[in-house]
Amino acid sequence: MKRLWTVMVMVSCASASPKPEAQQTQAPAGDATSAKPQGTPDAAFRGQPPSPGTPVEFHAPVPAQLALKNGLPVFLIERHDVPLVAVSLAVRSGADTEPAGKAGLSSLALDLLDEGTQSRDAASIARGFEDLGARYGTSADADASRVTVTALSDTLDPALEIFADVALNPAFREADVQRVRVERLGQIAQALDDPSSVGQHVLSRVIFGEQHPWGYPGDGTVKSVKSISRKDVAAWHKAWFRPSNAALFVVGDTDAATLLPLLEKRLGGWKDGPFPKIPAPTRSRKAVRVITMVDKPDAPQSQIWIGEVGIASTAPDIFPVRVMNNILGGSFNSRLNGNLRTEHAWSYGVFSFYDTHREAGPFAAAGGVISEKTAEALSEFMKELARMKSGEVSEEELQDAKEGLIRTIPALFASNEQAAGAYARAWSHALPLDYYATYQQRVGAVTKDEVAKAARERLHPDQMAIVVVGPSRQIAPGLAALKLGPIELRDAEGEARKAVSAAGGH
């Protein structure tokens, strides 16, 4: 893989900032200062940043709402600048509908869609899409599933034919299920080797517990995936893939008059049916906060993951919470990154996020830090969380955070695929159709008091789970000395290890 070395860690997309440019009064050290051999002549116009011109207003495109005769909602944004059409079929069921012990079922079903239909095998599906220059993909989410294809506009119809076949008529043949299951076990093994992904998954296990599907990685566990049968996969697809649980998002070089007949032809025969009744997932978490340690012997870095259950996408204070998070760790210039990277140079970058869904997903503050400074870094994380919770926010932090969120919106619509994905996610998260069109205005209206209130009510640093993936022998004494709670040892899948002393070891 081509690797580029970048100044900024690429984790979250949000960003905004504190700190004015003026303050720094300290003279530069050293002697030589001027630039080129003969130096660039200074000029008055360089003294101040040029003032911006007339602001360009951004209006998020709002899709036209259509429907097929079988009731499937279709949302269309026409854009004719490039000859591409992005199509995204969203289904409002994901990991949240997986039965106990079957973690990974929904994502496995999605992986299997293009492995064979009633009339096509995997190779002919792959060749079919690739001959058309069409890009096919799926994404498995905590409470939604998406199947997507981006096609050249002049080959949209043949691409849709394969797309619909794959989404509606998967065969789930035993041989394909077996092969994909083995591949999945390999992916799980690879994720267990990656300390950052281990940190995130173990944190989820601690805060959602063993009874909740979100306590497990979306890919499932070795045990759960081994238990998933062809029958499980077919039953899950049949239960949740239905027009009344789905919506189609189309963005690009087409129009309603062209598109609707094509869709009727390919998806019009999709039949509805009754929903199965499933119990609501229950969360469980130990009452006492512990530091959960996963041993990674000799690792040069520790991954620190701190978190708790966050908020739902439709929570009334979602906008103040997003502004608050941007100040805390949602941007390059956030308090957390400024502290751990710019001030202390212990990290390449740290961050925080709220993963929101129809139900509350996780909040996490996280990042990799040099192993020798694990305890010191954790202590700074906790300090910043406590400072945020106090609710004190400067006017400048507020403005920068709001500005940062507002300006991320246009980028969501840069490509057809991104635009289709943005609306598919909003729909999956039960957000209104004008969500993006009103987003900038709603962020702009957030006040300092609302942010302070959100911080006080939503952050609970004293109770947050703490997960550290690193060289336990080396870092355990320092962590114990912080007195944030007793230390427990788990394996990379989040299963408890036999009781081990704080000194770690194995």
Place this chain on the structure above:
Amino acid sequence: MLAAILIAAASLPQIPFEKYQLPNGLTVILSEDHRAPVIGVDLWYHVGAVNERKGRSGFAHLFEHLMFQGSKHLNGDERTVFAMLDRNGATNLNGTTDWDRTNYFETMPADRLELALWLESDRMGFLLDTLDQKKLDTQREVVRNERRQTTENVPYGRAEERLVQLLYPDPHPYFGYVIGSHQDLMAASLGDVQDFFRTYYAPDNASIAIVGDFRPADVKPLVEKYFGPIPRGPQAPPVTAKTQPHTGEVRETLRDQVQLAKVLIGYIGPKPLENPAIGPLVRILAGGKSSRLYHDLVYEKKIAQDVSANWDPSMQLGGIVEITATVQVGHTPEEVEAALTEEVRRLWEAPATVEELERAKRNLESGLFAQLENVGGFGGKADQLNYYQMWARDPGAFTKNLDATLAVTPAQVQAVARQYLNDEQRVVITVLPEQKQASAGGGR
């Protein structure tokens, strides 16, 4: 059947542009794109790891970090620079260091283009005015953490580095893998920073691409105002390093904290724009599920967990062709290596079929369409224009290269395989699990 679905030549991806040079040698590339009220600004400096001197591996990239620490009129640290950009609605902003070039880019709201020009000209003209030991020391540590995070503490990270080191042995400038060694990073001094800046960060060693919602008549005076007064640099020393062709296979086995073994095979391939058949070749090998490696190793034989094939298009001393496969549970690296070797041999024994070559071209082309949806950012229009300016001295080579790629014949694919993908010129690395981990991935 294939002919019927080929799109007309008129709808091929293309980028209209205008190019000129300031008296101080700065190459300016302007491209109007009025789809959205944004403008991508992208500066390429023709300096990278290839220009590092012995004992200073990683320096070009460390220097890139220093370009974000403020300059004479934007005094402060990295927070100051990012805050200024963020507050003004910049998106897609970053700096990246590669083997042979370093770039800095940001996408601005259309009314704030001038701010980006102000910032970029300030750090080109006045970086050293505010650069001090503390900034160097801080970023040195940040970069060492970047090395830990992206090379040392990720599965197979050290194997990727080792592959480069074996392909381009010391003292080749690519040996340092761009990120460099801890030891060399520790050795970097403020004097090095000043020398490097004065030597390479000059207008005549750079090109700026501006792509988006503007009128050239408005932008040209601004470019002149901000960049015009910056003096030319000294003649940058030419790259004298040579790549020695390998004359015998090189092999190494590494242990890593992983559960699945992996095989990495590397060759020194073509230079930028040297051979248009290499793009289709790697696509035929491992692009998508219908590719040869996927179909053979993953789908049919089920001996590999995943496969990949890439050619690095940005290395003037020969671009790496890298083929990898992660070994499936219950199989051995030997089986996988044999299958990879066999597939490479098939490429030089017989020409690719017309059908798979057309499929490869079709997907390269639709991938380009998708990249060109962005004016700036990684691989967007501005990057494309700069790439062809750097390697062909002509941004219009974008179209020529695309035409050449679409005209590639099966015989050309066979020829490029024969020229570059020989067993005696390859490096093979096998990564084995360090210890038996019982928790996962075990046999079924």
